Amino acid sequence: MSQVEDDVLQSFRLKLEADPAVAPALVNELMDKLATGKLDAGAILATITELTQERSV
Amino acid sequence: MITIEHLRIVEFRGIRELSLSLSSHSFAVWGPNGSGKSGVVDAIDFAITGSVSRLSGSGSGGLTVTRHAPHVHSRDKPVDALVELRVKSTASGKIATITRNVANPKTYSLSPELPDVRQAVDRAAAHPEIVLSRRDIIRFVAAEPGRRSKEVQALLKLDRLSTIRSTLKTVSNRAANAHKEKQQQLDSARSRLRQHLDLPELHSESILERVNERRTVLDLTPLSDLTPSTRLDLGVSESPENSFNKNSALSEIAGFLTTFDSVTSEGLRSQPKLKSAIGETVSAPGAVAALRQRAFWETGLDLIEDDDCPFCDQAWSSQPELVEHIRSKIRKSDEAKRLRDNVVAAAQSLGSELDSLRSSMESIRRLARVCEVPNADDLLGEWSTALSRRRASLGAMDDVLELEDVLSAPAFLSLPEGTRPALETLSATIENTPDQSARASATSFLSIAQERIDHSRQVGRSEQQTRKSNAVARGLYNHYVDAHEEQLTRLYELVESEFSSYYRRINSDDESSFRAALRPSAGKLDMEVDFYNLGMFPPMAYHSEGHQDGMGVCLYLALMKHLLANDFNLAILDDVVMSVDSNHRKEFCNLLRDEFSSVQFVITTHEQYWAMQMMHAGLVTKKRQAHFFGWTVDSGPTVEQADFWDAIDDALSRDDVPSAAATLRRNLEAISGHLAASLGARVFYKQDGLYDFGDLISGVRERHTSLLSKAQKSARSWNNDAELEKAKLLDEQRKRIETDLRMEAWAVNPAVHFNEWATMTTGEFRRLASAYREFLDQFKCSNLKCGSWLEVVPNKQKPTVLRCACHTVSFNLETA
Numbered sequence: 001m002s003q004v005e006d007d008v009l010q011s012f013r014l015k016l017e018a019d020p021a022v023a024p025a026l027v028n029e030l031m032d033k034l035a036t037g038k039l040d041a042g043a044i045l046a047t048i049t050e051l052t053q054e055r056s057v
Numbered sequence: 058m059i060t061i062e063h064l065r066i067v068e069f070r071g072i073r074e075l076s077l078s079l080s081s082h083s084f085a086v087w088g089p090n091g092s093g094k095s096g097v098v099d100a101i102d103f104a105i106t107g108s109v110s111r112l113s114g115s116g117s118g119g120l121t122v123t124r125h126a127p128h129v130h131s132r133d134k135p136v137d138a139l140v141e142l143r144v145k146s147t148a149s150g151k152i153a154t155i156t157r158n159v160a161n162p163k164t165y166s167l168s169p170e171l172p173d174v175r176q177a178v179d180r181a182a183a184h185p186e187i188v189l190s191r192r193d194i195i196r197f198v199a200a201e202p203g204r205r206s207k208e209v210q211a212l213l214k215l216d217r218l219s220t221i222r223s224t225l226k227t228v229s230n231r232a233a234n235a236h237k238e239k240q241q242q243l244d245s246a247r248s249r250l251r252q253h254l255d256l257p258e259l260h261s262e263s264i265l266e267r268v269n270e271r272r273t274v275l276d277l278t279p280l281s282d283l284t285p286s287t288r289l290d291l292g293v294s295e296s297p298e299n300s301f302n303k304n305s306a307l308s309e310i311a312g313f314l315t316t317f318d319s320v321t322s323e324g325l326r327s328q329p330k331l332k333s334a335i336g337e338t339v340s341a342p343g344a345v346a347a348l349r350q351r352a353f354w355e356t357g358l359d360l361i362e363d364d365d366c367p368f369c370d371q372a373w374s375s376q377p378e379l380v381e382h383i384r385s386k387i388r389k390s391d392e393a394k395r396l397r398d399n400v401v402a403a404a405q406s407l408g409s410e411l412d413s414l415r416s417s418m419e420s421i422r423r424l425a426r427v428c429e430v431p432n433a434d435d436l437l438g439e440w441s442t443a444l445s446r447r448r449a450s451l452g453a454m455d456d457v458l459e460l461e462d463v464l465s466a467p468a469f470l471s472l473p474e475g476t477r478p479a480l481e482t483l484s485a486t487i488e489n490t491p492d493q494s495a496r497a498s499a500t501s502f503l504s505i506a507q508e509r510i511d512h513s514r515q516v517g518r519s520e521q522q523t524r525k526s527n528a529v530a531r532g533l534y535n536h537y538v539d540a541h542e543e544q545l546t547r548l549y550e551l552v553e554s555e556f557s558s559y560y561r562r563i564n565s566d567d568e569s570s571f572r573a574a575l576r577p578s579a580g581k582l583d584m585e586v587d588f589y590n591l592g593m594f595p596p597m598a599y600h601s602e603g604h605q606d607g608m609g610v611c612l613y614l615a616l617m618k619h620l621l622a623n624d625f626n627l628a629i630l631d632d633v634v635m636s637v638d639s640n641h642r643k644e645f646c647n648l649l650r651d652e653f654s655s656v657q658f659v660i661t662t663h664e665q666y667w668a669m670q671m672m673h674a675g676l677v678t679k680k681r682q683a684h685f686f687g688w689t690v691d692s693g694p695t696v697e698q699a700d701f702w703d704a705i706d707d708a709l710s711r712d713d714v715p716s717a718a719a720t721l722r723r724n725l726e727a728i729s730g731h732l733a734a735s736l737g738a739r740v741f742y743k744q745d746g747l748y749d750f751g752d753l754i755s756g757v758r759e760r761h762t763s764l765l766s767k768a769q770k771s772a773r774s775w776n777n778d779a780e781l782e783k784a785k786l787l788d789e790q791r792k793r794i795e796t797d798l799r800m801e802a803w804a805v806n807p808a809v810h811f812n813e814w815a816t817m818t819t820g821e822f823r824r825l826a827s828a829y830r831e832f833l834d835q836f837k838c839s840n841l842k843c844g845s846w847l848e849v850v851p852n853k854q855k856p857t858v859l860r861c862a863c864h865t866v867s868f869n870l871e872t873a
Contacts, residue, residue, distance in 0.1 A: 003622045004213050004548055011540035021532055030533070037380055039220060040359055041227040045530065048232065052525045 009034060026051040058624040059177045060657040061101065062152060063143040068131040069103070069159070070096035073693040077683055081145050083649075083658040085677045087668035088685030093694035094661040098188060098631045099126070101659065104142040104155050106182045107162045107374050111190075126159045129690065136160040146177040147626045147655075163374045183377065184621065186212050190631040194609025197616075206582035212613075213548075213620050220384060222541060225534045230398065232523070232530035238405050239520040245413040246516045249420075250509040252312055253305060253502075264289075268506060271499035285514060290507040293500055302498040303490060305505065306424050310484045313421050317480065320414065321472055324465070327407035331457075332464035334403045338396040339458060347393035348454065354387045397454065404451040411448045415441050416512075420505075421483070428486045433479040443471035549575045549582075552615045559611035559652070563637075563644045564604070566853065573608075603637045607645070614653065625653070630660045635667075640734055640852070642667050646674035650862060669727050673735070675845035675862030705826050714822050718814035721826055722750070725833075728846075729753035732836055735848035736760045737856060758795075761836065764849065764859050765791060768868035775873050784868055787835070794832055840865040 009031070016027045029047050033039070060081035066072045071093040077084070086094045099109045103126060112120040127138035138159035145152045153174040157165040167175050181187065196208045210216060251259050254267045261283040268289045269279040277292045338344050360367035361383070364376050373379040418437045425434035447469065450456045463469045492498070553575040561571045570590060576583040585593040586608065588600065596608050610633055617625050637645065649658055658676070662668055665684075671677045688694040701724045708717035729750050733740050738756035740748065765788040772781035814822060836847050838861035847866060849856035860867040 002213060002215075002620055004215060004544065004619065005218055007548075008218055008541050008544045011544050012537050015536040015540055016533070019532060019536065021529055026529070034221060037217070037361075037377075038359070039224040040355075041224050041231060044224065044228045045231050045526070048228070048529050048533070049522070049526045052522070052529050 023051045058147050058621065058626040059105075059144040059174075059181050060147060060626055061142060061659070062145055063141075063154075064097070064100065064104075065141040066096065066100045067140070068128040068134075068138040069126060069140055070099050070109075070128065071688060071693055072096040072100070073128060073691075075693070075696060077696075079657070079659070079681065081657055082681050083656075083660070083671075083677045085668045085671050085682040086659070086661045086685060087665055087682065088663065088694065090663050091688060092663075092685035093688045094663070094685050095631060096694075097659070098190075098629050098661060100140045101142065101629055102185070102188045103159075103162070104140040104157050104165070105178065105187075106185050107157060107165070108185075110185060110188060122162045123159060126162075128693075144174065144178060146171075146174045147624070148177060149173045163372065179375065180624070181627065183375065186617070186620075187627050188629040188631065189610075189613055189633060191606065191633050191635065194606060194613055194633055197609050197612045205584065206577065209582055209616065212616055215545075216381065216384070218541060222534075222537060225530075225537050229527075229530045229534040232527040234402055234405055236520070236523040236527040238409050239516065239523045241406070241409040242412065243513070243516045243520045245409075245416070246509065246513040249417070250506070250513050252309065253505055253509055255305075255308065268503065271502045274495050274499040275503075288507060289510055290503040293503050301424060301427055301501045302505075303487060303492050305502060306487050307484070309420060310424065310480065310487065313417055314477075314480055314484070316414070316417065317477065320470060321467065321477075324467075324469065325407060325410040325414070327403055327410055328464050328469060331400070331403035331407050332461060334396070334399040335458055335461040335464070338393075338400055339461060341393070341396060344393040344396055345458065347390035348397050351387055351390040351394060354383050358383050358387070400454070400457055404457050408448055408451045411444050411451075415444050415448075421480070424487065425483050428483060428490065430479065430483045430486050432475070433483040436473045436476045436479050439473045440471065440476060443473075447471065545577060548619055549577055552612070552619060555615040555618065556608075556612045559614055559648055560608055562648050563607050563611065563641050565644065565851065566640065603641070606633065606635070607637050607641060609633075610645070614648075623655075625656055627657050628653075628659075630658060632661050632663065635662065635664070639666060639670065639730075643670050643674060643731075643734065646671050646676045647862075650674055650676045665723075666727050666730065669724075669731060673731055673846035702826075702830060709819050709823055709826075712819050714817055714819055715815040717822060717826065718817075721829065722814070725750045725754075725829065728833060729757055731846060732757045733760075735846055735852070736764065736836075736859075737849050737852055757836075761791065762788075764868075764870065767870045768859060771869045771872050775869065777869075780868065791835055794835055798828055798832060837861070838863060838865050 013027065013031055016022045016030070017024070026048060029051070030044065033044060033047075061079045061084075062081055063079065064075075064077045066075045068074070075097075077086075077097070086097050088094050095111070099111055102111075103109050103122070107122075109122055109126055112122055112125055123135050124132065127135045131137045136158060140155075140157055142155045142157075143152060144155060149171075151171050151174050153167050153169055153171045155165050155167055155178060165178075167178070186193075197205060197212075200208060210219065247259055251257075254264060256263050256267065265280055265283055272279055272292075275293065280287060280289070280291070338348075357367045358380065361376065361380060364373045364379060365371070366373060366379060373382075418441050422434045422437045422441075425431070425437065450460065460469070553573055556575075557571060557573045560573070561569055564571060568587075568589065571587050573584065573586045574593060576585075584596060586596050586600065588594050588598070596605055600608070610630075617628065649656070660671065660677075668677075668682055668684075672679055672682065683696050685694040685696055701720055704720050705717045708714070708720065726749060730748060730753055732738065733748075733753045733756055736757060738753070738760035740753055740756045743752065765784055768784040769781055769788065772778075772784055814825070817825065838845050838847070840861075840863055845862035847859060847861055849870070850858045850860060857869070857871050858867060859870055
């Protein structure tokens with residue numbers, strides 16, 4: 001991971017963590033996916049749906 | 058990251074066998090064009106990355122490492138071609154030797170096998186941009202903005218950031234589409250509830266008013282509040298199967314007939330949109346095939362777990378390289394993906410319309426059964442089944458694409474013949490049915506109201522869930538875009554500032570107020586530069602080729618600083634900035650020396666003079682340079698690594714005075730030129746620019762005398778006795794050397810042609826060389842680790858300091 005990539009992802013994480021609408025578990029799950037390069041839109045949307053649902057409950 | 062301790066090349070490119078000792082210090086490789094210098098660059102490139110950038114990329118058609126990296130005489134024996142690179146991990150300081158053989162370029166051996174050194178080597182391999190050639194720097198400066206953006210993005214490894222952005226955009230779009238679909242379903246459900254309640258708008262008060270009217274008829278307690286769990290039919294006994302509200306039924310069937318006439322004559326609203334989207338997709342050349350390939354590549358991308366390709370099971374040199382290779386294939390089908398997204402969105406809309414239509418049919422079928430009009434029930438049932446099959450065919454892309462021909466035809470709706478007459482019969486039957494009792498009507502009304510409000514609530518919950526997911530997905534994308542923009546803006550501002558600063562330093566004599574502007578915008582990176590305070594222009598507009606080269610290197614250095622930060626420890630500069638004139642190259646050396654002191658530069662040049670400038674500036678030491686010359690196919694380059702005084706001594710030890718004389722002459726000319734520039738000596742101007750030693754040395758001697766005098770005058774004015782003593786000492790030394798030189802006057806007289814030297818005896822020439830060595834040494838720093846030539850700073854009309862690179866010598870020239 002380049003320095004620039006690292007900077008952008010760190011900044012992204014901070015913004016997500018500061019957003020009350022985003023569940024902390026989603027932040028961790030998403031950042032793990034980004035770090036490991038598993039960029040599958042379907043999987044990310046499924047995670048959002050699952051964790052947003054849990055948060056609603 | 059790594060630095061290079063030692064390099065050994067065997068049967069590689071134009072080199073048969075060569076060893077260079079770099080000891081993790083900057084190193085200069087100089088020699089004329091065609092002397093084999095680039096073989097050193099290729100060898101380092103190969104040892105670290107397993108490939109040779111010169112043999113890849115555009116313009117290298119058909120060249121491969123295995124076939125073309127070995128020396129031409131070993132082209133059929135790649136196993137004989139290898140490079141050994143002893144490297145030091147800058148993090149741990151540990152040293153190990155990489156050995157990479159052309160026969161098996163993807164792997165390398167490391168001896169000893171030290172994990173942290175291997176990690177450092179692999180990190181260096183992920184940054185092939187540490188090797189920079191002139192054709193590379195032109196890409197940053199002379200490229201059009203779109204191309205420049207790609208080049209800079211590739212250098213800064215921003216491709217993955219773009220992929221993340223694109224993926225999050227897809228997530229956001231899909232979430233938005235899912236929400237839109239649910240919204241449409243909710244609108245439909247509410248519309249049917251509103252229709253049943255005969256209300257223009259759905260408000261709690263008006264719903265309760267309508268419901269309580271019926272509850273009163275049934276002697277049920279009126280509802281006072283409408284909550285998500287309120288049952289409208291609370292207390293109503295099981296409604297009789299055959300009861301219905303006549304007016305509501307007539308209103309419902311009239312509404313259905315209107316919808317029926319509309320869809321049977323004009324089709325569903327989304328039909329033309331889907332037909333158009335399908336038409337655009339199937340008519341785009343190769344789009345359908347590209348979509349299938351994209352699905353194939355995307356599946357493969359998900360399966361990558363290590364360096365092995367999931368398609369062919371072959372090992373790649375690194376997982377990121379494999380991932381990037383597959384992503385590049387996926388990117389080629391981006392246009393096809395856009396077309397696919399349009400088709401999917403239109404198919405979703407059509408699916409929602411079909412759902413809504415089938416839902417309305419079920420209510421009508423219930424009326425048909427109650428009113429005993431079986432023909433209407435059967436035909437609607439048949440139609441519903443047909444529409445259900447259509448609905449299912451909207452799920453898979455291949456099935457959707459096959460619908461193009463039927464979308465505009467009535468056949469798409471598969472309407473059974475006789476449906477409308479059957480509906481009219483049903484309507485007439487209801488019309489002729491005597492109005493049921495108010496209680497039956499109320500029961501029916503409340504049952505249907507309950508069923509429809511249940512459906513609305515269920516769809517409403519789904520809509521709420523998709524709305525939240527959509528908001529989160531949109532939030533993720535927006536946060537990412539903000540983070541991306543903020544960081545890149547900050548990065549480009551820093552790069553812009555440092556790039557400008559580096560360039561100003563190199564060109565301080567004529568562009569001291571230079572500034573540059575880097576403006577990223579929608580896939581482009583605009584760059585404008587100041588031209589002598591006359592405005593901002595593209596770099597190629599008015600600046601010379603040499604200045605553009607300087608900009609390219611400065612931009613490269615600024616970018617590398619941000620790409621690698623503290624890991625920027627190694628850079629191989631292959632004949633770059635050759636168009637920059639000598640004075641600016643000197644400043645370039647100073648820039649590398651001062652601003653990038655932790656970077657080991659390996660620099661090739663075809664100019665000896667620049668190699669000397671590097672040494673004089675203290676960028677490389679005299680031991681850290683190699684002179685390449687006399688290349689032949691059979692033997693490769695001849696390489697000379699010794700100091701030129703050693704070369705003279707060596708020649709004299711063989712009584713080879715002509716060779717020693719030629720070496721001394723060549724070096725005196727080069728050094729005197731450098732000293733004239735660095736000390737600001739007055740030299741008689743020659744239009745042809747061809748100065749010989751005699752043209753330069755007088756001015757240098759006068760200038761040296763004058764500077765030492767100024768240093769003493771300055772020290773006196775500041776009452777700096779220590780400085781005064783040092784300056785006096787140097788001045789006395791100068792006078793003594795001048796006296797010694799006069800003793801050799803006949804030999805050092807510039808008027809005497811250098812050819813005369815060749816006739817001297819070995820002893821005579823040794824004394825001459827010794828006198829010159831002492832003469833030249835007075836212009837050098839006595840610190841052996843420095844050894845740089847003295848220079849005045851700033852190099853303008855009124856210099857303020859006379860100093861060496863390490864500041865061991867540093868005289869103030871200004872008086873109090």
